[in-house]
Amino acid sequence: xxxxxxxxxxxxxxxxxxxxxxxxxxxxxxxxxxxxxxxxxxxxxxxxxxxxxxxxxxxxxxxxxxxxxxxxxxxxxxxxxxxxxxxxxxxxxxxxxxxxxxxxxxxxxxxxxxxxxxxxxxxxxxxxxxxxxxxxxxxxxxxxxxxxxxxxxxxxxxxxxxxxxxxxxxxxxxxxxxxxxxxxxxxxxxxxxxxxxxxxxxxxxxxxxxxxxxxxxxxxxxxxxxxxxxxxxxxxxxxxxxxxxxxxxxxxxxxxxxxxxxxxxxxxxxxxxxxxxxxxxxxxxxxxxxxxxxxxxxxxxxxxxxxxxxxxxxxxxxxxxxxxxxxxxxxxxxxxxxxxxxxxxxxxxxxxxxxxxxxxxxxxxxxxxxxxxxxxxxxxxxxxxxxxxxxxxxxxxxxxxxxxxxxxxxxxxxxxxxxxxxxxxx
RNA sequence: GUGGGUGUAGCUCAGCUGGCAGAGCACUAGGUUGUGGUCCUGGGUGUCGCGGGUUCGAACCCCGUCACUCACCCCA
Numbered sequence: 001x002x003x004x005x006x007x008x009x010x011x012x013x014x015x016x017x018x019x020x021x022x023x024x025x026x027x028x029x030x031x032x033x034x035x036x037x038x039x040x041x042x043x044x045x046x047x048x049x050x051x052x053x054x055x056x057x058x059x060x061x062x063x064x065x066x067x068x069x070x071x072x073x074x075x076x077x078x079x080x081x082x083x084x085x086x087x088x089x090x091x092x093x094x095x096x097x098x099x100x101x102x103x104x105x106x107x108x109x110x111x112x113x114x115x116x117x118x119x120x121x122x123x124x125x126x127x128x129x130x131x132x133x134x135x136x137x138x139x140x141x142x143x144x145x146x147x148x149x150x151x152x153x154x155x156x157x158x159x160x161x162x163x164x165x166x167x168x169x170x171x172x173x174x175x176x177x178x179x180x181x182x183x184x185x186x187x188x189x190x191x192x193x194x195x196x197x198x199x200x201x202x203x204x205x206x207x208x209x210x211x212x213x214x215x216x217x218x219x220x221x222x223x224x225x226x227x228x229x230x231x232x233x234x235x236x237x238x239x240x241x242x243x244x245x246x247x248x249x250x251x252x253x254x255x256x257x258x259x260x261x262x263x264x265x266x267x268x269x270x271x272x273x274x275x276x277x278x279x280x281x282x283x284x285x286x287x288x289x290x291x292x293x294x295x296x297x298x299x300x301x302x303x304x305x306x307x308x309x310x311x312x313x314x315x316x317x318x319x320x321x322x323x324x325x326x327x328x329x330x331x332x333x334x335x336x337x338x339x340x341x342x343x344x345x346x347x348x349x350x351x352x353x354x355x356x357x358x359x360x361x362x363x364x365x366x367x368x369x370x371x372x373x374x375x376x377x378x379x380x381x382x383x384x385x386x387x388x389x390x391x392x393x394x395x396x397x398x399x400x401x402x403x404x405x406x407x408x409x410x411x412x413x414x415x416x417x418x419x420x421x422x423x424x425x426x
Numbered sequence: 427g428u429g430g431g432u433g434u435a436g437c438u439c440a441g442c443u444g445g446c447a448g449a450g451c452a453c454u455a456g457g458u459u460g461u462g463g464u465c466c467u468g469g470g471u472g473u474c475g476c477g478g479g480u481u482c483g484a485a486c487c488c489c490g491u492c493a494c495u496c497a498c499c500c501c502a
Binding site for chain 2: 002005056057058061062079108110112113114115116117118122123124125126202255256257266273274275276277278279280301302303304305306307308329331361362363364365366367368369370371374377379381382383391393395398400
């Protein structure tokens with residue numbers, strides 16, 4: 001038996017890095033005024049088909065869609081934005097306060113062929129802002145991403161930004177693009193030609209060198225922006241510049257979900273092979289209305305959690321394993337029983353304590369204490385119990401002291417807590 | 427969906443022209459009564475991914491299949 005293709009276990013040995021990221025995310029996002037939202041993993045298929053777009057790759061061939069016993073078409077969420085928008089509308093969040101800043105962390109599902117940095121169940125860290133049309137919301141999110149990556153010690157990332165315009169400026173751009181493509185038709189690959197009527201915007205994203213060459217001078221959305229979109233994009237850029245954030249205006253950045261408008265961006269890395277996008281986001285001013293809510297501007301991003309972890313592992317940002325404060329060695333049945341109670345009391349007091357109940361030899365237990373990186377070892381054998389005392393060994397200094405039984409637990413708590421403080425002050 | 431690479435011990439991998447299944451690490455037990463990391467000695471570990479075929483004989487050659495992996499595509 002094993003996990004199904006593209007699915008995987010995240011094992012205890014790997015979890016510390018995930019927890020570290022989760023901690024940073026919650027403190028940082030909460031500081032920026034975001035509130036966590038938890039949404040279902042299953043939604044009606046219609047939700048994704050309508051929001052992401054019927055002719056996108058995600059909807060056409062990557063979704064886990066099936067019928068339940070009643071015959072309803074259900075889909076494992078391939079992304080978070082659509083369900084969060086659904087929730088925003090369903091609970092009429094716009095009525096009590098249209099401005100909402102929401103975030104979530106959780107698994108998404110896409111049935112693609114797995115490869116480096118791409119899994120069928122993968123995790124996203126997602127943030128959305130509803131009800132703010134201002135370009136400051138756009139720069140705030142990019143700033144937030146940058147700050148998170150900075151706190152996690154990541155370098156070598158670059159922000160690529162573009163503006164995709166709005167329903168106002170789209171038509172003139174699309175006409176210009178189609179005219180241009182028509183003139184280069186013989187130099188484009190099959191895929192590009194297929195996209196011509198499906199979704200011409202996507203042609204700009206083709207990675208085949210010949211196509212890239214042919215499309216080098218293709219019209220770009222940012223050259224056809226209407227007055228408002230142009231001002232919006234300018235504000236985003238100047239704000240980021242004033243904050244000292246580096247970014248690259250990338251005319252060819254076109255995101256694969258149909259709901260995006262205006263600002264779109266990706267945070268890219270060069271260290272994950274073909275998977276360059278660690279995070280991506282954009283504005284989607286039409287989506288809330290499209291899904292049945294009131295006209296509401298909105299913007300959001302998603303971070304590829306798995307990819308983020310892989311980048312961190314590559315630059316060795318793995319947090320150290322926590323040490324064990326105390327390992328209790330008990331020799332003999334009476335000592336074992338006492339040790340069990342000490343151990344529980346110490347755990348209650350927040351001291352990381354472990355003991356081994358298998359009745360192993362002294363040497364084996366010392367080895368285990370060493371393996372667990374124990375700071376102290378408490379040795380309780382028949383000899384000590386006769387004297388109503390036990391031995392405490394400091395594993396770093398190798399010094400051993402005798403401790404009286406009556407005050408043992410409080411004394412141990414004191415010693416271990418002092419030791420923890422020393423470690424932290426170093 | 428398409429193509430390339432790889433499947434041998436818990437992990438990393440050797441295994442020659444087809445001839446008894448291997449190493450290091452890890453694990454475990456000892457090295458005079460009850461003291462870790464280093465060192466020494468011993469110990470266990472296998473559906474050689476799976477199923478066929480060729481052969482006296484297959485981890486090795488052939489066919490199929492599955493899994494992993496990388497790339498295309500797409501995206502986080």
